Amino acid sequence: MNNKNIVLDIENVSKQYRLGEVGTGTLSHDLNRWWAGIRGKEDPYLKIGETNDRTNKGNSDYVWAIKDINFQVEQGQAVGIIGRNGAGKSTLLKLLSRVTKPTTGSIKYKGRIASLLEVGTGFHPEMTGRENIYLNGAILGMTRREITRKFDEIVAFAGIERYVDTPVKRYSSGMYVRLAFAVAAHLESEILIVDEVLAVGDAEFQKKCLGKMGDVTQGEGRTILFVSHNMAAVKTLCESAIMLDKGMISYVGSTEEAISHYLGASNGKISNQRAFNDIKNNFFELKEIYFNNLNQSIENPLTENNDIEFTTILELNTSLPERYHITYHLLNEYGEALFSISPSSSDIKLHQGVNKLTCTFPKGFFQSGNYYLSFFLIEDKAKAVLVEKDIIVFTVTDADRELGVYLGREPGFIRPKFNWINQ
Secondary structure, eight states: OOSTTEEEEEEEEEEEEETTSSTTSSHHHHHHHHHHHHTTOOOGGGGSOEEOOTTSOOSOSEEEEEEEEEEEEETTOEEEEEOOTTSSHHHHHHHHTTSSOOSEEEEEEOSOEEEEOSTTTTOOTTSBHHHHHHHHHHHTTOOHHHHHHHHHHHHHHHTOGGGTTSBGGGSOHHHHHHHHHHHHHHSOOSEEEEESGGGTSOHHHHHHHHHHHHHHHHTTOOEEEEEOSOHHHHHHHOSEEEEEETTEEEEEEEHHHHHHHHHHHHHTSOTTEEEOSSOBOSSEEEEEEEEEETTSOTTSOEETTSOEEEEEEEEEOOSOGGGEEEEEEEEETTSOEEEEEOGGGGTOOOOSEEEEEEEEEOTTSBOSEEEEEEEEEEETTTEEEEEEEEEEEEEEEOOSOOOTTTTTOOSSSBOOOOOOOOO
16 A cells, blocks of 8 residues: 555455355365465365356355455545445455455555444443443544543434443344444544445434534545445445445446446446337337436436436337327335326327337426336226336436535435415
8 A cells, every 4th residue: 555545455355155154164175275275376266166146056166255356445535335235245344344354365454444234233232332332442442531532422423321321232223223333433443334224224313324424534534435225325425436246346436427337237227228129019119218318418417407308219000009008107216106107197199100208307306316217008098018117227416416404415306396476
């Protein structure tokens, strides 16, 4: 680490596991590894591991949970780590937190690391909240005086004043995670590693967590590695992100671009646009769907402060096109339905041949975030003859708003404009 600002340097890090076993699982395998090491040879089992692809059964007992990971993190950066379940995110964080050792490669860091990998990691259930705060601080290498100086702030943030002298085994899961996050965020480590803690807390606590992590990086100059499936949270907190896929890095760069890659990879679709060649039946074919800002290319990112056009191109080969209409369902990144729309609600009818349907969402209608569109072809206003869930995923980026009280995003997912009268 020649660069003074680099606090974390990961070089060619890989982690191999033998399926169903602890370690290599057999004495013969351990002896083979030992004998290879004595002779200065490479570990023979490093050559036979398979890629971390959970969708395929594979033929080898060995699998690379992560493979050839390389990246550097500078002081004060907040870096998101994203990827599908099984991509290797938790394995990477366990390596960085020194819970386990890499099979190959090296991890160099400057300063102390505080990790929040699971609810209550590092807590002793029989000890009180007070005792666990001091225990965690001691593990980080802090003096009792340093911990005492932060103690009241930790307890106030966690909101457990009444229960600080109660054994943590009696805490609810919400109290547990609030205290765990407060301890990790307030004790003075140079690097903070957080794995999906926001999924456990309530909405108010999630907002406090994001605000505190923003203060930690921007105000205190500490470094954060943040793993989450909540793309809005990653986008709010992190200026850069790393995407993992099947145990390997598939993208490193800006958060917006990383999220775009993630949405495309995890859904098999291209963000903001998609062409089709397989969604059809004997009288219908869906050719293309895309989103774009008004008067801009579909390759440009969608921004919330511009009108957004939504276009569908389809072909209908039937002498009775009036029997059919299409409907779309729009869902947020949590899978919650926001609303449905249909051209038929505006008296737009499908006709035989190619139809190009376009509607416009006014600027400011969408908040920044990720959205999922489902497609339905309806026959005789009652029967769905073709259904495609999550047919396209698109991302709306913000308009460079200040973080403010809502961390740059108003409550909710859409921001409709209404006519107001003051009489």
